Amino acid sequence: MHIIDRRLNPGGKSFANRQRFLRRARAQVRKAVREASSQRSIKDAGKGGEVSIPAGGVHEPTLRRAAQGGMRDYVLPGNKKYIEGDTIPRPEGGAGDGSRASDSGEGEDEFRFALSDEEYLDLYLEDLELPDLAKRQIAGAEALQWRQAGFSTAGPPSRLSVPRTLRHSLSRRIALKRPKAGDVQRLREEIEKLEREGGRFDDLQGLRAELEEMLRRSRRIPYIDPVDVRYRRVESTPKPIAKAVMFCLMDVSGSMNEHMKDLAKRFYSLLYLFLDRRYEHVDVVFIRHTHEAQEVDEHTFFYSRETGGTVVSTALFKMEEIVRERYPIDQWNIYAAQASDGDNTSSDNPVVLQQLRDAILPICQYYAYVEVGMDDEEEPPGGAESSTNLWRAYRRVSTDSPFAMRRVRHRRDIYPVFRELFARRPEGAEAA
Amino acid sequence: MTATAPAPKLLFSGPDWDFDLIKRVHEACGEVGIREMGLDPYPNQIEVITTEQMLDAYASTGMPLFYRHWSFGKHFARNEALYRKGYQGLAYEIVINSNPCIVYIMEENSATMQTLVIAHAGYGHSHFFKNNYVFKQWTDADGILDYLEFARGFIAKCEERYGQEQVERVIDAAHALQSHGIHRYPRKRMPDLRSEERREEERRRHGEQLFNDLWRTVPAGQKKKADKDGEARRKALLGLPEENLLYFLEKTAPRLQPWQREILRIVRLINQYFYPQRQTKVMNEGCATFAHHRIMTRLHEKGQLNDGAFLEFLHSHTSVVLQPAFDDRRYSGINPYALGFAMCADIERVCVTPTEEDREWMPDIAGNGDAYGALREIWANYRDESFISQFLSPRVMRDFGFFRVLDDEDEEDMSVAAIHDERGYRKIRRALSKRYDIAYQDPEIQIVDVDLAGDRKLILQHRVMDGIVLEEADAERVLQHAADLWGYDVKLIEVDDGGVEFAEHNASPRRVFG
Numbered sequence A: 001m002h003i004i005d006r007r008l009n010p011g012g013k014s015f016a017n018r019q020r021f022l023r024r025a026r027a028q029v030r031k032a033v034r035e036a037s038s039q040r041s042i043k044d045a046g047k048g049g050e051v052s053i054p055a056g057g058v059h060e061p062t063l064r065r066a067a068q069g070g071m072r073d074y075v076l077p078g079n080k081k082y083i084e085g086d087t088i089p090r091p092e093g094g095a096g097d098g099s100r101a102s103d104s105g106e107g108e109d110e111f112r113f114a115l116s117d118e119e120y121l122d123l124y125l126e127d128l129e130l131p132d133l134a135k136r137q138i139a140g141a142e143a144l145q146w147r148q149a150g151f152s153t154a155g156p157p158s159r160l161s162v163p164r165t166l167r168h169s170l171s172r173r174i175a176l177k178r179p180k181a182g183d184v185q186r187l188r189e190e191i192e193k194l195e196r197e198g199g200r201f202d203d204l205q206g207l208r209a210e211l212e213e214m215l216r217r218s219r220r221i222p223y224i225d226p227v228d229v230r231y232r233r234v235e236s237t238p239k240p241i242a243k244a245v246m247f248c249l250m251d252v253s254g255s256m257n258e259h260m261k262d263l264a265k266r267f268y269s270l271l272y273l274f275l276d277r278r279y280e281h282v283d284v285v286f287i288r289h290t291h292e293a294q295e296v297d298e299h300t301f302f303y304s305r306e307t308g309g310t311v312v313s314t315a316l317f318k319m320e321e322i323v324r325e326r327y328p329i330d331q332w333n334i335y336a337a338q339a340s341d342g343d344n345t346s347s348d349n350p351v352v353l354q355q356l357r358d359a360i361l362p363i364c365q366y367y368a369y370v371e372v373g374m375d376d377e378e379e380p381p382g383g384a385e386s387s388t389n390l391w392r393a394y395r396r397v398s399t400d401s402p403f404a405m406r407r408v409r410h411r412r413d414i415y416p417v418f419r420e421l422f423a424r425r426p427e428g429a430e431a432a
Numbered sequence B: 001m002t003a004t005a006p007a008p009k010l011l012f013s014g015p016d017w018d019f020d021l022i023k024r025v026h027e028a029c030g031e032v033g034i035r036e037m038g039l040d041p042y043p044n045q046i047e048v049i050t051t052e053q054m055l056d057a058y059a060s061t062g063m064p065l066f067y068r069h070w071s072f073g074k075h076f077a078r079n080e081a082l083y084r085k086g087y088q089g090l091a092y093e094i095v096i097n098s099n100p101c102i103v104y105i106m107e108e109n110s111a112t113m114q115t116l117v118i119a120h121a122g123y124g125h126s127h128f129f130k131n132n133y134v135f136k137q138w139t140d141a142d143g144i145l146d147y148l149e150f151a152r153g154f155i156a157k158c159e160e161r162y163g164q165e166q167v168e169r170v171i172d173a174a175h176a177l178q179s180h181g182i183h184r185y186p187r188k189r190m191p192d193l194r195s196e197e198r199r200e201e202e203r204r205r206h207g208e209q210l211f212n213d214l215w216r217t218v219p220a221g222q223k224k225k226a227d228k229d230g231e232a233r234r235k236a237l238l239g240l241p242e243e244n245l246l247y248f249l250e251k252t253a254p255r256l257q258p259w260q261r262e263i264l265r266i267v268r269l270i271n272q273y274f275y276p277q278r279q280t281k282v283m284n285e286g287c288a289t290f291a292h293h294r295i296m297t298r299l300h301e302k303g304q305l306n307d308g309a310f311l312e313f314l315h316s317h318t319s320v321v322l323q324p325a326f327d328d329r330r331y332s333g334i335n336p337y338a339l340g341f342a343m344c345a346d347i348e349r350v351c352v353t354p355t356e357e358d359r360e361w362m363p364d365i366a367g368n369g370d371a372y373g374a375l376r377e378i379w380a381n382y383r384d385e386s387f388i389s390q391f392l393s394p395r396v397m398r399d400f401g402f403f404r405v406l407d408d409e410d411e412e413d414m415s416v417a418a419i420h421d422e423r424g425y426r427k428i429r430r431a432l433s434k435r436y437d438i439a440y441q442d443p444e445i446q447i448v449d450v451d452l453a454g455d456r457k458l459i460l461q462h463r464v465m466d467g468i469v470l471e472e473a474d475a476e477r478v479l480q481h482a483a484d485l486w487g488y489d490v491k492l493i494e495v496d497d498g499g500v501e502f503a504e505h506n507a508s509p510r511r512v513f514g
Helices: A013-022 A026-037 A100-101 A119-123 A161-175 A181-197 A201-220 A258-278 A298-303 A313-326 A344-364 A391-394 A411-423 B019-037 B051-059 B070-084 B111-131 B131-136 B142-164 B162-178 B193-210 B225-237 B245-252 B258-279 B280-300 B307-320 B336-352 B355-359 B372-383 B383-391 B394-400 B425-435 B472-486
Strands: A001-004 A049-054 A071-076 A109-114 A136-138 A144-152 A229-236 A240-242 A243-251 A280-289 A295-297 A333-340 A366-372 A403-408 B045-048 B095-098 B101-106 B404-410 B414-419 B444-450 B458-464 B492-494 B501-506
Touching: A001 B458, A013 A026, A013 B070, A013 B162, A026 A049, A026 A119, A071 B258, A071 B425, A109 A119, A109 A161, A109 B225, A144 A181, A161 A411, A181 A201, A229 B162, A240 B458, A240 B472, A243 A258, A243 A313, A258 A280, A258 A366, A258 A411, A280 A298, A280 A313, A295 A313, A295 B404, A313 A333, A313 A344, A313 B162, A344 A366, A344 B101, A344 B355, A366 A411, A391 A403, A391 B051, A403 A411, A411 B142, B019 B045, B019 B280, B045 B051, B045 B111, B045 B444, B051 B070, B051 B095, B051 B444, B095 B111, B101 B111, B111 B131, B111 B280, B111 B307, B131 B258, B142 B162, B142 B258, B162 B245, B162 B472, B225 B444, B245 B444, B245 B472, B280 B336, B280 B372, B336 B383, B336 B394, B355 B394, B383 B425, B404 B425, B414 B425, B425 B501, B472 B492
Parallel strands: A001 B045, A243 A280, A243 A333, A333 A366, A366 A403, B045 B101, B458 B492
Antiparallel strands: A049 A109, A071 B404, A136 A240, A144 A229, A280 A295, B095 B101, B404 B414, B444 B458, B492 B501
16 A cells, blocks of 8 residues: 655646636626626725626536426435325426436526636736837836847856857867878778788888877867857847836815715726736826825825815826926826816816816826716716816817826726726727 | 453544554554455555645546546636535545555545545445446556546647647537447447458358249349338448447548547547446445445444544544435435445345345345355446345335335326335335436437438437437537537437427537538
8 A cells, every 4th residue: 555645746736727717718707807896895806706607608518308397207215204196296496306406516597616816807907008108218127138149158058059069169170180080990991901911011000100190189189179169148138118107196175975085996996906917117106185285105095084175286286296306207108097076176277277288298198087976966968967177177178188087976887987098909099 | 342442452542643544544444344344455545635636636527637628627616616615525535446546535634534534435445446347347447547648648739739729629529428428338349351251151151052043033023122221231331320429420420630539539438437437326335335334333343443533433424324305405316325325234234134024025145144245246246226126125215215206297296106115115116226227317319320422411319218308408509519520410309219209409510620
């Protein structure tokens, strides 16, 4: 008998099968993931979890008898009161004793299983990207490209170039007149022949001396000399990468109620998740404003409370200031996302518009405005939007600029709107 | 017991185990299993695995290696979800019918459970695999792991060469048909040339003996039978009717590539390897459960297990052999462990202390005194269907409270046809035995004809029994797969023996393979 401890064997034997399964059910899993997202709390937005997909798509058909109809014959255990000849009303659903249905494991409409964080996010953030990531330049040492760059005389054995080395060796041997192995062989045979046939002693002596000389030369001139050896050289070149910064501007004034704040925060948490996962070199700057704007850290932005009046332009000025200080526009791709309930001090509106047109939009690759509203607000009939101060002002921003605005009323709208704003666009399409 | 047995003989105390202990336990179990019960198992290879690895093993039907396919990923995902939420526990062991017999045991089992598992799988199942005739006839315990290795390599190579999607389509189709990819009977060997020659010689001699020139002068009637002969000849050439659908497609489908045929063959052969397991579920589990019960009891009697360990064993043993009644929420068919164990224990009782009833029902073994011998003989020479029809005693039927219910579609209510009484025993036994007859459980489907001269339509026939037709949606989908493999139209007719046609399904190939 042998005992083998398999516990330390690499796990994840089923990984390849799982990937094949997910690929197969991709469309359905993607849908399920997106539907599940509106049910989750902000903190769990990026976590994996259980999803259920319709069983039909991953059903494996077999040839089997139908569960109903015909003449059926069951043997059941646990008789307590029946005697021969009794009748039993057919149970609801008509599935006989139910054993057939459960035996085959069919009859379920949903297939439930768990996704890991990684798989979940992959599906969740599929096909999203920052638009117009144009400015690229050489950043730190993180992105290096390795390239073949000629040959060198030193290097690790693994990079030894055999053809090069032999080429050098060959030319050196020719130049130094190293006797060829064939010549040596021929001379030897000649000497042997003379010895056998008893040739003239002088000839023999001469040939022997010649052979001696040849052997001496080949000993002195090695077949491969250290000077012949060449290695393949690789060179690293820094790769230009795109640096980007995302400004998150959020209104936290008193007019924003809990529902609106929740929507705004959900939107930003998605944005943050997306940037964090997809782009290594993206800075995120959080700015929140009431009647004055403040740059805050992530935690404060999402979790702390603040209240006051509303002056939107303060946030825009703050953003411009930060850009001037830290993000030179020739090096950085600048993005901004603003969320607000649309309330603004009316006197501030022209200022906002001017600041946006003159200072912000020219330096931005993309500017997204999300207006959060109440769930129960109804669209007024006739398509005339119940427009807020800010919405009306922003509508005057020309359509040529990289500016987009959307309205969100309910949790379930957030993800679709987010996708709309950051969907991967076909080449050459305008960001509108 | 503990009074007579000195403490040092105890195998272990407490739940912890190590490799030395496993070795000692294995020997102690062998002492009882081989010396006392006369079991004859394969040599064992015990492998310790984690929960994760157990889930992996589940997904590939217990085998240590398997080719890759999304359906295994699906099963893994389902089992994992069920397990993580606590809906489903994991098996304590998995045992593989190979030589040496591979027994997986879980690291988190207690020492008692490891003993139980070794007795159950390492002696019970292993003995059954090695000695039962169905396994001897159908499986090659020495070669299975090598074959799986080959299968996985071959399919991986195909994926590299032809793309995952192409390979997946073939495997999907093969899986859909795999329940009808089994040879149920050993095949007739193709005649070799020498015996062909001999037969031809005999036929000629026979003709010479009967030769009478007079027959030449008799006016011949119109040759009408040409058509019929042609059909018979065509069927004979193609080996029809053929119930092994995968085999037929592998050998005959006109448009398949060689690698696609090989994949069909792989799926078919692996499925054939599992065929005996389906036929012997009750006996196999009965044998293993009986073996572990006897071994554990003997170990306790000999003082090698302490009372605590024995109680722990009894607790898990009783939950394994629990048979919920039909109206219980937990009921999901007849528990093969319960039925198998009850029957084996009953046979032992009949051998040792038979009643009058037993002498009447099982005269061959009643009171012969050699229970283990009788059981070994039974384990070797029966499968579930014959085992039940021979050895299900009235006593077991009464204990289980078996009753037989007929459910006729045309009647208002279901009726109780037989219960566990004098008039019902034989009816119940026959009905139950039929439930375990694979040939009866699986729908009987055959390839009956191919229209070679016309549009090459393949014609399948389902022989409907008791008016039960095929699950329609599934049948259509499977037929679609069959059409894809065949490359031309496929028709499936459902008829019963009286010639009544119940249904007809048709499918045309979507995208031809190859």
